[in-house]
Amino acid sequence: MSLNITKQNGGESPPFAVSLKDICKRFGPVRANDSISLDVLSGTIHGIIGENGAGKSTLMSILYGFYQPDSGQIELDGISSAFKQPSEAIAMGIGMVHQHFMLVPNFTALENIILGAEGQKGLRTGLQLAREKLQELSQTYGLEVELDSITEELPVGIQQRIEILKALYRGARVLILDEPTGVLTPQETDQLFEILKALKSEGVTILLITHKLHEVMAITDVVSVMRQGKLVAHTKTNDTSPEWLAEQMVGRSVLVNSQFAPGKPDKIALSAHNVCVSDKRGFNSLKSVSFELSEGEILGVAGIAGNGQSELLSVLSGIIKPAIGAFAIGENLFNSSQPADPAFLRQLGIAHVPEDRHAEGLILQFQAFESSVLGYETNPKLGRNLLTDPNIIKEHCSELMNSFDVRPPNPKLLSSQFSGGNQQKLVLAREISSMPKVLLVGQPTRGVDIGAIEFIHNTLIKMRDRGCAILLVSVELEEILSLSDRIMVMNAGEVVGTVDKLDATKSMLGKMMSGIATGAASASSASASPELTIPNLKGGM
């Protein structure tokens, strides 16, 4: 498939920064890239979107020299190029900012930037030269970074700038950004977009890999959609809509921004009082957290990853014990001297969909049916006395797979052989099948396909309407806004404030998440100054 957008310069063919021609790449029988042809205009921001497994990363890895295509050609500025390894791609002006930063945490920003490109005149001279060059780069693109700060002490958004500077320092004219906003606050995302615009105005070509449609709409000039290894759509961003793009990604129409009817909170199912958690070094990761969670409501916990949400889930599910404070479920009170135990909590009807399904939710080396009873193997239906019956468990797993549409519905496959969405559905199925009173959910749709996201969201709402109390921790603000009845915002281990869904706006939550505003203040300021309010949020991924 070859789609051209060359007509915009009056018939004269403009220079393409990148031109991929019939790229094919197979892994075993899987066609990760099926004859992909893609032209990227110089000085544009080009979005590449698709579900997990659509082949975006493979395509970019080919461009960056990680993989060699089985067939097809790469042209840069009209010159045919083939890269055997990333260093060759870097030499040709291609830079990549990975989703997970490749930085040495205890190096200074400057040291990280020049790592591997120190210059040949001794380190000291190299550092000085680099400093001058970087100051120039920073000024040109508005990429301000304190070069002498230790990297790990810098906010994530700044660390990302270091990654971008690293690429630019090596002379990148084409910048590939892989899911750059996953770890950023809304404010940091806005800043990133400003930087990207500055880069674009200086003629840098940007390839943005993402699955967030609203970002595509906000920043890109052109967007290409990939599905199952093929390029299925290619269009100017102005000519399209998030709904249409979502449809192209999934291959059917989906609800991009689901609006659910509000829940009907009943009596209190879980309450926490001044819960504190400190680690071995005495660092308080959770500081005096108090809240109440009612039956039939979803309490969303918003926050930038690493601000205490994970610890909150761990405490409430009994994995770690509170240092101070207590939480109550029904008549059972748990505190430091009387800590909760995950197995006992399960008996009380507390189910937990953990944030990290690979490390906690599933055992990847287990067959699916074994993973499908993790934590529930004492269920008397699954075996007599102390024994387990694999056949009954397989049947049980088949039922779960059918009712939760886990594909392929084969209990004997290894847990690692399922896609992210199907793994998550299996975990969710296991936890929900116990008919819990309280459901603790962490990052339910992280790394999950759009189709599965819709299913998971609907399932959570169904559970809520059945009277389950749900605590939803997510770094996806859209998800929180779409599902929650109330939203609790956390920053640095503290609850900044709790707002009602109807009062909540994205910008307000963003400010609370970064600790700038408290709930009450920002709730009142939001009502006082309506210009802060963004009425309708586009794109619900």
Added chain:
Amino acid sequence: MQTSRLPAYVDILIIPFLNLLTALFVAGIIIAIIGENPFTALSVMLKGAFIYKGGLGYTLFYTTNFIFTGLAVAVAFHAMLFNIGGEGQAAMGGLGIGLVALSLGGVIPAPFVILLAIMGSALFGAFWGVIPGYLQAKRGSHIVITTIMFNFIASSILIWLLAGMLMAPNQMSPETVSFADGVMLFKIHEILNSMGFSVARSPLNISFALALLCCFAVWVLIWRTRLGYRIRATGFSTKASTYAGYRPEWIIILVMAISGGLAGMMAVNEILGVQHRVILNFTSGYGFTGIAVALMGRNHPVGIIFASLLFGALYQGGAELDFEFQTITRDMVVMIQGLIILFSGALAYMFNPILERFFSANTPQKEMLDG
């Protein structure tokens, strides 16, 4: 454990077979170098292990030892614990038997003494496994280091006792007095001869049946009980085990108790079956070889039975080699065993990449791709 992308039968059958073949091939080259015919040597070994009078009995006797120590390593391995302490746990098991048999022998009827002695071996072995287990679970001391150290401690304790308090009077060897009459296990050849079959003398005793019973028990434990499920879950992912509420530290301690108990029961075969007194160094390396047995048997009881049989045959057939060839000494036999341990233990996965390439080219398989 390495996750293999090979079909199960390749992993279980073909790879161990290839490893064994490679080891024998290299051993054959060395035998050829010293001027003997490798094929003659192989046939002598096989005859010695299975055909000559009493050969099979001896082979199965050694097999029994390997089954116990191999199972011990395998059970621990399912919780991703590398129990190198089989040697010390077996030695302590022997001490357990000795204490029971010497204190109760002649006081209560022999069958009860035997039962209690077997329990004693398991308990003492378990105790010797639990301490490193506890140190691993609660203090983070690495189990490999501690179990190795506990081998030395056990050995020293035995020397201290057998050359001291427990030493038989009026003689010079570090050993206890013989157990009371009847405190010994029936020999298989005695049983078979009494049934009218003519079978050559061998030390093979009913511990062999106990070993097979333990194989079945381990299979049930690991694959059919909740505890086994938890052990495997903990082995694969401590985090998931914590999440599920299994308390990984207790699982570790429990697994080391079971593992140590199995290793301790090796002493049943040697002490209760043959020696009828506690001697020094009766473990003679079975605890260590158990690691190779478990590796070769892929930590599965059935695999361990076959691997134990192989090592048992090597021990017995090796002795025969030593006997028949002047040029092949006992050290030569140890070398052949070493080669087998090398190829099926240390280099167990040597052929995996080649086979994986072969099978991935020939069988369709699903790969998960990211983005």
